[in-house]
Amino acid sequence: MTDQGIAQLAAYLEEVAEPSIILDDDYRILAANVAYRRDFAGSQDVTGRRCYEVSHRIDRPCDQAGEACPLRQTAQSGHPQRALHLHHTPRGEEHVDVETRPLARGPGKSKAGQPRLFVESMRVVRHASSQPAVQGxxxxxxxxxxxxxxxxxxxxxxxxxxxxxxxxxxxxxxxxxxxxxxxxxxxxxxxxxxxxxxxxxxxxxxxxxxxxxxxxxxxxxxxxxxxxxxxxxxxxxxxxxxxxxxxxxxxxxxxxxxxxxxxxxxxxxxxxxxxxxxxxxxxxxxxxxxxxxxxxxxxxxxxxMPALAERREDIPLLAASLLARIDAANSGRIGHHRLSAGALRTLQARDYEGNIRELRNLVERATLLADGTEILPEHLDESTTTAPAAPGNETEFRIAAPIRLDELESRYLQWALDASAGNRSELAAQLGISARTLYRLLRKR
Ligand SMILES: Nc1ncnc2c1ncn2[C@@H]1O[C@H](COP(=O)(O)OP(=O)(O)OP(=O)(O)O)[C@@H](O)[C@H]1O
CATH class of the missing domain: 3.40.50.300 (P-loop containing nucleotide triphosphate hydrolases)
Structure with a gap:
């Protein structure tokens, strides 16, 4: 494509509502429309810069930094490609749905016969956040x-x-x-x-x-x-x-x-x-x-849906978000509690059979145990925080002889319920089931 062709295309893109850029196959931005400059570049001119410098603030292409690069894939396949990336934006990092389309092959095609120019458009994913958030x-x-x-x-x-x-x-x-x-x-x-x-x-x-x-x-x-x-x-x-x-x-x-x-x-x-x-x-x-x-x-x-064990690196972000939600629900004061570095290490070191719900329960209980605003490791220590059995209750679950499985389940639930001092959501997390499933099992007995 000639320089005049690129200028015409850039003028056309300027009118397009979706943030879009024109790229060559060396990751260089040849033009960026007003929506892109506003949403992704703080209204700066990005012409001549490499896309990965602007979006990821890194000095090498995403595909060499362990991420899927829709530009590379489009260059190889000749077909449009989509990928979800974390982009730096004036609002912080955001999940962005990136779509790259090859421009029709013209006189400027590369030796391999693949198109040399690409249009990339971005859509910010609104239903998820890469930063602590009070919902979603x-x-x-x-x-x-x-x-x-x-x-x-x-x-x-x-x-x-x-x-x-x-x-x-x-x-x-x-x-x-x-x-x-x-x-x-x-x-x-x-x-x-x-x-x-x-x-x-x-x-x-x-x-x-x-x-x-x-x-x-x-x-x-x-x-x-x-x-x-x-x-x-x-x-x-x-x-x-x-x-x-x-x-x-x-x-x-x-x-x-x-x-x-x-x-x-x-x-x-x-x-x-x-x-x-x-x-x-x-x-x-x-x-x-x-x-x-x-x-x-x-x-x-x-x-x-990945288990928390498959996304352990998200634990600090999840814990901060859940804490903000718990504070919002309890006192309306987001940021009232904060997790100490030691508490974060404790949260990151343990396993979560009940996944994010169990993490949430643990953080919620810690907010009740902390006298001040800082959550410390001891507030997350289950050996001291698990509710003691009600007086007169058995602290151990014992069965003298083999019994029917449904009878075993029923007796175990009764024992667990007594030992939980009535906190059903905590009990559900300990059993690794949802509160709703627990209610169903209790109803069934
Ligand atoms: N990615 C996430 N970000 C923030 N909070 C989350 C996330 N995933 C789950 N949660 C929180 O974890 C708890 C459990 O989530 P949810 O009820 O959606 O799980 P579920 O898979 O439907 O559980 P179940 O199968 O037991 O019903 C909720 O408090 C939810 O808000």
Missing amino acids: LVGRSPAFQAMLARITRAAPAEATVLLLGETGTGKELAARAVHEGSPRATGPFVAVDCSGLTETLFESELFGYEKGAFTGATHLKAGLVEAAAGGTLFLDEIGELPPAQQAKLLRLLESGTYRRVGGVEWLPADFRLVSATHRDLAAMVRAGDFRRDLYYRVNTFPIH
């Missing part, structure tokens, strides 16, 4: 970025998303991020916990009921499918659905219609489905515990 997903580790990249790709489409991850990894927050990044963001987000819903409860909760449908149905009640109209329906713990409920859900997804309990009319459903499970659904399908046809319906776009 936070993280910056490679495992978090890989998850965020999947969310960012899936969100704008209508695709059905399946979040796969251990308890406490942030599946509900991720589901909200999918919703908020979608064209349905202004519509409702309705979460349904599938665990512990009996067949009749499942139907009446999801589809609602007509007046007089059953004893106690004194008025018409809209179901959650109706409440989610125009928005997103989040089915949490979908792997817990028994076969009869699976069949009902499949019918809803296949037909796109539902009928209130006691109703005759088929009503059109209008929601985007996001579901989540901590179970290995594929293995459940092989074992015959989850319907294959339903599995294919819900598994259009799976997203792996």
Whole structure:
């Protein structure tokens, strides 16, 4: 492309709302539009600088610093490429969705025959933060970025998303991020916990009921499918659905219609489905515990939610964010408590079977134990902070002879509940399950 061609293209890009730059294949910025200069360069002129100097403040290309470089990939493939990067911006570091497109091959193509010029456009990812934040997903580790990249790709489409991850990894927050990044963001987000819903409860909760449908149905009640109209329906713990409920859900997804309990009319459903499970659904399908046809319906776009063990480097950022959220909820004073260096080391050194929820519980308990505003390692020491057993309770769980597994679970839960002095959210974290799962197990006994 001639200099005149580049000038024409730059003039065109100036009018484009999305921050965009023109690059050559040596990472040099040939032009940057006003949106880019404003959002990414503090209104400075960046012409002639290398993209990685501006975005990453490093002196070598991203692909030589362990990151995927969409420019390199586009140069090699000749096709548009996207990547999620952490960019320096006037507002600090932000997650940015970068898309690089090759310009049509012209007289200026390189010897290898690949295009030499590229247009790169950026979109700041609003549903996640790389800095402490009082709401939403936070993280910056490679495992978090890989998850965020999947969310960012899936969100704008209508695709059905399946979040796969251990308890406490942030599946509900991720589901909200999918919703908020979608064209349905202004519509409702309705979460349904599938665990512990009996067949009749499942139907009446999801589809609602007509007046007089059953004893106690004194008025018409809209179901959650109706409440989610125009928005997103989040089915949490979908792997817990028994076969009869699976069949009902499949019918809803296949037909796109539902009928209130006691109703005759088929009503059109209008929601985007996001579901989540901590179970290995594929293995459940092989074992015959989850319907294959339903599995294919819900598994259009799976997203792996990393365990905290896969993103340990995010612990300080997560701890700071959770502390700010706890302070905001308790006293409204964000920044009231702070973590000492020793406390941070303690948090980074331990394991978290309950993932981020367990980290949150630990930090929350420390805020209650700290007399001052600084959280010290001893406030995080479980041997001194775990609630003592109520007087008269057994401190050890003992079984004299083999018993049925369901009986064992029931007795163990009773013992754990007594020993927890009634703090159920803490108990759930210790058991490595969600508070909702704990409630379900307790209800089941
Ligand atoms: N990336 C994150 N940034 C900030 N907070 C997070 C993040 N992920 C999870 N959390 C917090 O951790 C806790 C657990 O998250 P969430 O309830 O979304 O997990 P979950 O995977 O749905 O758990 P379960 O499967 O047990 O229901 C919540 O308090 C949530 O706000």
